[in-house]
Structure formats: structure tokens, C-alpha cells
Amino acid sequence: VVLAALLCAARAEAGRRPFIWVWDTEIVPEGEIELEQWLWVRGSAPVGPVSAAYWVWWGPVIGLNSNLELAVPFQVVSNKNGTALESFEADLRWRIFPREKTGGFQPLVRVAWHQQAQPVGPPRLDVNVVASYGSPDELHVTVDLGGRLGLPMTSGSAPYTAPLLATYAAGVAYPFFEGELRVAAEVFGEIVINPGTPIADSHHFFGLDVAWTKGRLWLTAGTLIGLTPLFPRTPVVMPRLIWAVAL
Amino acid sequence: MGRGALVANYCHLVIITICALAPAARAGDDGTVSGTIRILTPGPDGKPGPKEDRSKVVVYITGFTQPAPEEMPKMWQKGKSFSPDVLPIVAGQNVEFPNEDKIIHNVFSTSRARAFDLGKYRAPNSKTIDFPKTGVVDVYCDIHEQMVATILVLPNRAFAVTGADGKFTIKGVPAGTHKVFAWHRRGEPASAEVTVAPGKEATVELEVTETKLDDKHTDKYGNPYKGSRGGY
Numbered sequence: 001v002v003l004a005a006l007l008c009a010a011r012a013e014a015g016r017r018p019f020i021w022v023w024d025t026e027i028v029p030e031g032e033i034e035l036e037q038w039l040w041v042r043g044s045a046p047v048g049p050v051s052a053a054y055w056v057w058w059g060p061v062i063g064l065n066s067n068l069e070l071a072v073p074f075q076v077v078s079n080k081n082g083t084a085l086e087s088f089e090a091d092l093r094w095r096i097f098p099r100e101k102t103g104g105f106q107p108l109v110r111v112a113w114h115q116q117a118q119p120v121g122p123p124r125l126d127v128n129v130v131a132s133y134g135s136p137d138e139l140h141v142t143v144d145l146g147g148r149l150g151l152p153m154t155s156g157s158a159p160y161t162a163p164l165l166a167t168y169a170a171g172v173a174y175p176f177f178e179g180e181l182r183v184a185a186e187v188f189g190e191i192v193i194n195p196g197t198p199i200a201d202s203h204h205f206f207g208l209d210v211a212w213t214k215g216r217l218w219l220t221a222g223t224l225i226g227l228t229p230l231f232p233r234t235p236v237v238m239p240r241l242i243w244a245v246a247l
Numbered sequence: 248m249g250r251g252a253l254v255a256n257y258c259h260l261v262i263i264t265i266c267a268l269a270p271a272a273r274a275g276d277d278g279t280v281s282g283t284i285r286i287l288t289p290g291p292d293g294k295p296g297p298k299e300d301r302s303k304v305v306v307y308i309t310g311f312t313q314p315a316p317e318e319m320p321k322m323w324q325k326g327k328s329f330s331p332d333v334l335p336i337v338a339g340q341n342v343e344f345p346n347e348d349k350i351i352h353n354v355f356s357t358s359r360a361r362a363f364d365l366g367k368y369r370a371p372n373s374k375t376i377d378f379p380k381t382g383v384v385d386v387y388c389d390i391h392e393q394m395v396a397t398i399l400v401l402p403n404r405a406f407a408v409t410g411a412d413g414k415f416t417i418k419g420v421p422a423g424t425h426k427v428f429a430w431h432r433r434g435e436p437a438s439a440e441v442t443v444a445p446g447k448e449a450t451v452e453l454e455v456t457e458t459k460l461d462d463k464h465t466d467k468y469g470n471p472y473k474g475s476r477g478g479y
Binding site: 029030031032063064065066098099100101137178215216 | 264274351353359363364365366367368375376377468470
């Protein structure tokens, strides 16, 4: 009933994020809160230890001011071994220019503290530098370069090699129906750059997305398709559904 | 805002946009356009009659473009209302929205000419937004339904807002024949042609008929306002 009421809202608002993996530069307005949820699957790969896993990401996203938004989600993962609370995050996104300045070149920096919950493990710091060009109601291009660094100083006295992962992502989105619907294509990759790690551990994907916005609701659905024939440790598919409701 | 009002605003946006494509004005050869606006409003019997208060009608002239002035107009949030609630500007100008109330407001627009959402903020904070395209931008507060304003983004500086007597004067109008419009939030725009001679004053009388009795509109998500959000 709630969903039906939301869908009956007459006015379209600008969509939040047209991509399932590329971070974008739109942020929640100051003083507003959105409840955001992701459902996604990391498919299996023909080589390596990666088996299929099913993830839920859920959390509030809070507009702190015209430049900052904060997400405090938790993640639950389910695989052949069971279902567990996987992690908590504090995810801060700093849009360099205020959100009132729309269109043109828009840079954003994302810093996220990721605390593994079960089994308890060392935290991880994610950093992304994102740049987009174009407003949501026109052709919109986004590039997102990131890194994920394990934090060994908090791992206790046990021997620990900090994993270091570089990520790249880029996407292009185009609006239809006055921006209510956006169709997007994106690429995403993650490269393990620890010394001695074979480059074959890298994962590379391309994908297609559809994003839809109506009233208080926005959702984005799509799938990444792995370049598995070239990189056998890359999962074959990684579909993801993201939706959010403005409170 | 109802569908009829949306269509009317869209038509008005098209008119302003087409007019904005006209050539830029040449310096000199300027004249003045002055006149009076009459407002007709439906009486108790439904028949339109003259309205005593003829203020807040924007009279503007099209047919040429001018660069946006440097100054930045302000639209205050004060006493749970916008002030001024009718603001003509030139395309390319920024407008500042200071909140002078101790309570939180949210300034937003879903208008085609410039949709925006400034979020929620309280005094003494202020936010600024640009208006690059000509058109009609209806501005509301998502918390207080009674807060209604309109920004008319025009192609040039040849505009004026009427006082209670309905009189207006527009100086610096390039010589030539132009179309002059009278816009009122609750009515359809009226128009006439006026010929301006260098250094002379041309007069024009226009009549606007109110077709809407109120400023009913929806919240920023397209839903009716809930009573409990009407103010605190």
C-alpha cells in the first residue's frame, strides 16, 4: 500500500544515482533523510575462491549541509555457509561545490570507514574521488577512481598484511521522460595491488542500468557483466537493485 | 499546482523562451513605456469585476535580450512567507534565499524552467541559486503550504512590478515596436504591442483576469500537504 501510494505521486524529482556501481555527485538536500537499500549478488567465478554471495545494504543517508551527506549503513551477506551481519559503515560524501550549483563539472570525495562485523576483522578505509559532468536532466558522465585500504594498526598483534585495492569506474547516463527515467552504461574494475599478488586477481566488468524516479522514491537496477574470459577470477555477473525513499 | 496552471505556465515559458531568442538590444535609442494595469476578479455572482488591489503584476517587454545585471536579488523567508513573493529577474542572475525566521523552511521548485531543492535550513542561513533560463519558476516551502512565490526569469531588464494603483513605468526600452506582457500569478498573461520612439514615452493599458482563486499546490513530491505540516 505504501509503495502504491508512493508510485501515485504526481511529480517526478531528480533521480539520485543513475548507476549501480559508479559513485555519483548528487547528494541529499540539507536536513533531508533518505532510507536507502541495496540488494545485490556477487556471482561465482570459474577460477579462484569466489563463490556466489547475496548482499543487503541498508541505512539512512542524511543531508548534513549543501556539501556533505552521511550514510550509516550495515550490510548482511548470505552465501552457502549461511547468513551473517557482515559490516557497518560510516560513509561521508563531500561534494566540493554546493548542490545548488547544478550541471557542469562537479567533483566529490567519498571517505568510508568499513568495520567488518562477523567474523570481527580489521577495519577498512575506502576513498573515492568522483567527477561528473552534466546535470541529471541531460547527458551525464561520471568518473570514479578509488582505493580500499585495510588498516593494520587496528588489527592487534597478529601478523597482518594490509590488503590494498584500487578501483576504477565510469558511467554515462541519458534521461528520458523529463528525467524521470535514466538509462546508463558503466564500467567497473578492482585491482589488487599488494606486492606479489598476480594481476589475474583483478576483476573487470561492464554493465547497463535503468534508473527511475517518482515522488519520494528512486530506484536503480542493473547488472555488471564480468570480463571473465579475459580475467577468470572475475565473477560472471553482479546484478544490483538500489532503492531509496525520502522521509 | 493544478494541471491547468501547469499548462498555462508551460505556455508562458514557451512565449518567454521564444522572445529570448530575439537579438540583443543596441545601446542608445531608448524610450519609456508606462501605463496602468487593471485586474478583473470573479465576484460573488461569478462575474468578473475590477479588483481594488492591482499590485504584484509583472509588466515586461520582449523582443530583445540584455545581459544579467551584477546585483543579486534576495527573496527572504520571513513570517512564514516569501518576501518579495513576486520577483522578476534577468536570465543568468542568481537569487539569494535568506531565512530570517527562527523556524526551519525548505525552499523548492518543480518548475520546468528551474527545478531545485535547497533543503531545510533556519536563520541566519542563506542559500543562492542561479536561473540560467527564461521562464516562470514557482517557489514553495515544503513545510509551510502558505509560502508561495514566483520568480519570472526574463530576457532583459525592461520590466516593472505594479503597485496597488496598477501603475508602472519601464525606462530604457530600445526604440521600436515591442510586445508588452502583463503577468499575474492567478491569471492568464495579457499582451499588447507598443511602439517606442527615442526619448519619448509610450503608454499602454492592459487588463488581466484572475482565473485562479487561490495558490493551491502540492509538496515537492507531488503530494497534498498534510495538515500537521502546515506550520509550527
